[in-house]
Amino acid sequence: MEGGSLHIVTPLIESPILSEKWNVKVLLKMDFLQPSGSFKMRGIGRRCQKALKEGGCTTFVCSSGGNAGLAVAHCGRKLGVKVTVVVPESTGPGTIEKLRKLGAHVIIHGPYWDVADQLARKLVDEDGGNSAYIHPFDHPDLWEGHSTMAIEIGNQLEEMRIQRKPKAIVASVGGGGLLTGLLLGLDKIEWTDVPIVAVETLGAASFHASMSAGDLTTLKEIKTVAVTLGARTVCHQAFKLSHGIKTSKGEPRVIPQIVSDSDAIKACLDFADDHRVLIEPACGASLAVLYESSKAQDGVLENILRQSEPQDVVVVIVCGGSGVSLKLLEEWRSKLE
Numbered sequence: 001m002e003g004g005s006l007h008i009v010t011p012l013i014e015s016p017i018l019s020e021k022w023n024v025k026v027l028l029k030m031d032f033l034q035p036s037g038s039f040k041m042r043g044i045g046r047r048c049q050k051a052l053k054e055g056g057c058t059t060f061v062c063s064s065g066g067n068a069g070l071a072v073a074h075c076g077r078k079l080g081v082k083v084t085v086v087v088p089e090s091t092g093p094g095t096i097e098k099l100r101k102l103g104a105h106v107i108i109h110g111p112y113w114d115v116a117d118q119l120a121r122k123l124v125d126e127d128g129g130n131s132a133y134i135h136p137f138d139h140p141d142l143w144e145g146h147s148t149m150a151i152e153i154g155n156q157l158e159e160m161r162i163q164r165k166p167k168a169i170v171a172s173v174g175g176g177g178l179l180t181g182l183l184l185g186l187d188k189i190e191w192t193d194v195p196i197v198a199v200e201t202l203g204a205a206s207f208h209a210s211m212s213a214g215d216l217t218t219l220k221e222i223k224t225v226a227v228t229l230g231a232r233t234v235c236h237q238a239f240k241l242s243h244g245i246k247t248s249k250g251e252p253r254v255i256p257q258i259v260s261d262s263d264a265i266k267a268c269l270d271f272a273d274d275h276r277v278l279i280e281p282a283c284g285a286s287l288a289v290l291y292e293s294s295k296a297q298d299g300v301l302e303n304i305l306r307q308s309e310p311q312d313v314v315v316v317i318v319c320g321g322s323g324v325s326l327k328l329l330e331e332w333r334s335k336l337e
Contacts, residue, residue, distance in 0.1 A: 006045030006075055007034055007145070012156040012315070017274045018290050024167065024305060024312040026290060029153060031319055032279060036071040038320025039178055042149060043142030044071035047134055050141050052079055057132035059084060061124050063117035065174075065228045066095040066323050067282075068136030073102035084131075086120040088113050090227045095323055112222055113230055137177030138235040146181020147188060153315055154189040164313055166194050168304045171317040172286040173198040173207045174229035176238025178319065179254070183241045193248040197300060199257045199286045201264055204229040208256040210239050225261045225332075226281040228323055257300055263288040265332045272329060280323035281332075286316055 011030045018026035034041035048060055059082040062072040069085035076083035083104040087096065089111055099106050110116045113136075124133040135142065153166075169186075173179045179198055186194055200208055203224030209217040216239055222230040242254035261281065268284035270291050271277060279287070289301055305312070 006049065006078055007041040007148070009152055010034065012153060012160070015275065018316075022290070022301070022305060022314065023310055024308050024314055025162070025310075027166075027313055027315045028275075029149065029315055029317050031149065031317060032277070032283065032321040034071075036067070036074040037322030038067040038071065039146065039149065039317065040067045040071035040136070040320070041074065043139075043145030043177060043181060044068060044134065044136075045075055046145035047139055047141040048072065048075035048079060048081070048132075051132035051134065052081060055129070055132055057130060058082060059127070059131040060134050061120050061131045062086070062134040062136060063113060063120035064136050065091055065113050065230050067228050067320050068134075069099055069104065070095070070102070070322050072134050073099055073104040076104070077102055084120075084123065086116040086123070088116045088230070090222070090230065092227070092323055094325055094328070098322065112232055114232055137175030137231065138237070142177050143180045143184055143237065146178050147185035149317070150182050150185025150191070151189055154191065157313070162313060164311060165191055166313045166315045167308055168195050168197055168301070169315045169317065170197045170199065170286045170289055170301075172229060172282055172319055173200055173234070173238070174204070174282065175231035176207060176235040178317070179207075180235065180238045180241060182317075183253070192253070195247055195251060195253055195255055195304065197255045197257050197286075197289060197304075198242070199259060199289055200229055201226045201281070201285050202258050202260050204231070205256075205258050206232055207234040207238065207242075208258050210234055211243055211254075211256045214243065224281075226264055226285055228280065228282040228320070229285065255300055257289060259285050259288040262336060266336060267291045268324070269329065269333055269336070277318075277321070278324045278326070278329060279318060279321040282323070283319045283321060286319070290314075290316060
């Protein structure tokens with residue numbers, strides 16, 4: 001493991017099919033290959049290690065729609081610490097089963113993540129200092145861990161002898177932890193002129209709502225198949241680093257984008273056919289921008305690539321696949337037919 005960290009360096013590979021479609025090099029950052037099945041392992045791993053070192057806790061407590069909880073469960077197993085994960089009622093049975101197989105104590109509570117989070121915090125408060133609360137997306141240790149992805153991408157492009165910075169990075173956004181980490185990582189490698197296309201599904205677009213309103217906005221409800229994007233309010237740091245911020249070229253540094261559930265699902269199916277990899281709809285959201293399965297993307301990538309050359313690069317974060325199975329994939333396919 002890299003420097004004693006609990007995450008691994010994941011591949012950055014070209015997608016010949018998407019490259020041909022867009023007439024640029026489309027590179028896939030395959031972070032679903034993390035031990036827990038998603039990018040969450042980067043930040044969660046760092047946070048758990050620090051919490052254990054600083055507080056000597058005996059239990060990690062996390063609230064999660066799935067991927068953060070799985071990352072905490074993996075960390076607890078590796079570090080020898082008990083884990084409790086509070087999940088909302090929208091969490092799929094497959095994810096709950098995975099958490100329990102990893103040894104986590106699972107509590108199902110509330111219709112949305114923020115309700116589950118209130119219980120998680122209460123459990124920690126009542127435990128007399130023996131438990132450490134692990135936030136799924138809103139903590140500096142998480143952002144620092146996630147920033148390693150941007151640094152890796154920079155190193156890997158150099159190893160691939162690609163001398164150009166990406167024209168854009170495309171990533172899904174839920175609570176905003178990955179987005180914040182990517183922005184901090186891009187600052188570290190001085191890629192402040194690289195925009196991020198931040199993609200949400202229509203029923204979970206709290207970041208888009210906040211960016212449009214000019215202030216943090218809380219959604220009344222979450223209604224999407226991409227349940228792991230289900231934060232009713234994006235974290236303040238993601239909003240702060242995005243709203244009104246321009247690249248060094250004077251263009252928006254973060255471009256919010258909304259896709260439909262059907263777009264996200266179709267992207268999952270197309271990606272499985274094209275690359276023989278299963279991903280969940282939360283990840284399919286970002287890939288939908290590339291597959292352009294409907295008019296929901298309103299040409300955002302065309303605008304960025306309007307003066308591109310075949311040697312130019314777009315990086316897509318393939319962030320996770322833990323909330324998917326062959327059975328679910330077939331169910332989604334049947335709904336679209």
